[in-house]
Amino acid sequence: MKTNFREKMNNIHLAPKPLLGDGMGIGLARFFILIVLPFGLLITNVVASWVYNFTFLPGQILLAYFFLMISAFATSVYYIKDIYNEPFDLIPFKYFMICFFGLITPRLHINREVEDSSWQDTVEKIGGPAYLDVDPGYIVVTESLTAPGKIYEKGKRQFMSRHERIYKIIDLHQQEGSIPLVKANSRDGLQVIVENIKFNYRIWDSRWDGLYKDPTVTRKPYPYSKQAVFNLIYKSPTQVNDQQEIVPMSWEEIVKGSVSGLIKGYVTNRNLDDIIAPHTSGDNTVRDEIRAQAYEPGFKEKMKDNGTYLHWWDPGEFSSQKDVEDQFYSNWSVKVNSEIKINKAHGTAQTMALDEMGRAEAEAELLMTIINAMDGINLKKDKIETLQNLILLRTAQVIKALNTKPDEELPKP
Secondary structure: OOOOHHHHHHHOOOOOHHHHOOOHHHHHHHHHHHHHHHHHHHHHHHHHHHHOOOOOOOHHHHHHHHHHHHHHHHHHHHHHHHHOOOOOOHHHHHHHHHHHHOOOOOEEEEOOOEOOOOOHHHHHHOOOOEEEEEOOOEEEEEEOOOOEEEEEOOEEEEEEOOOOEEEEEEEOOOEEEEEEEEEEEOOOOOEEEEEEEEEEEEEOOHHHHOHHHOOOOOOOOOOOOHHHHHHHHHOOOEEEOOOOOEEEOOHHHHHHHHHHHHHHHHHHOOOHHHHHOOOOOOOOHHHHHHHHHOOOHHHHHHHHHOOEEEEEEEOOEEEEOHHHHHHHHHHHHHHHHHHHHHHHHHHHHHHHHHHHHHHHHHHHHHHHHHHHHHOOOOOOOOHHHHHHHHHHHHHHHHHHHHHOOOOOOOOOO
């Protein structure tokens, strides 16, 4: 298959590495060939012309060479100044010296941000070459003019070429966030207020779903997935700022939006009474339900698309408007008071019934004991008086027996 002309041209490197490379060795070689060697020839030519009245090259050629070289350098510096809209010449000049001659290549220390140095503006506004010292717990994401660049992890003296510039610094530590207030309308059209929402999150890593659930397993201190990093940077939703510009949302704003959406979705599918009413089946039933939704596969997959792992969260406190709550509290109090009165009346009636039943059983038992006591008694002349005395005696014995503790000796009949 023949290759067309455009593909051939795209495969041609018009400027090989010795011309456009940004390493120190190549830069020093370039400096020697373009500056030191011509300047040495000029000095040699001047000395030879004075001592021996002889010249290797006409002085006009060397002067023209230096004039053209200085003009090319100045043009390059002003070109850099123009495309990056720099008000002064210092930053473009410093950048040109770094790129073309490999001299005084900056070395930057990076943790949460690029630390202050004399080269900070040059690297942040234009880009490499530069050496990066990245602290543990952070990564540096670079990009070129046409595509994403590299990811630099912790390490010292990592070389970033002039084709790259720092695009974003990502903190791999666990992040904390909060939402002071979320408002949503319930299914019956009443406003629900959710306050004091808190959450912890960090960059996504596939090992959080399996390996890191076991606390005994040795884990990487700052795990991350490269795909999650690119999702976080290049798939972030956008918003309009105060200057009416479309800008990417910050990482914390993305998590806040997801958590707020989860709460609003829960509220809109339920009536207000189901959300803020007291529950007798268990404590914090609503909070437990909504907290569990954040760990379901659908929501976790949504967070993964944004490169985020929601480690923990607290749904906050649910309430409504003051007048609405007062009306609901009044309704609940009527219902609760009626249930209390019904239960109290039921208990009183049951107590009275048990008392009557016990009294009847005691009377029956008393009569049975008296009848049993009269069996085999020989009544003589005074039958009525004797019978009364026996009844009184037996009644006294039964009453005493009822009042006697189990460990006391019962009276003999």
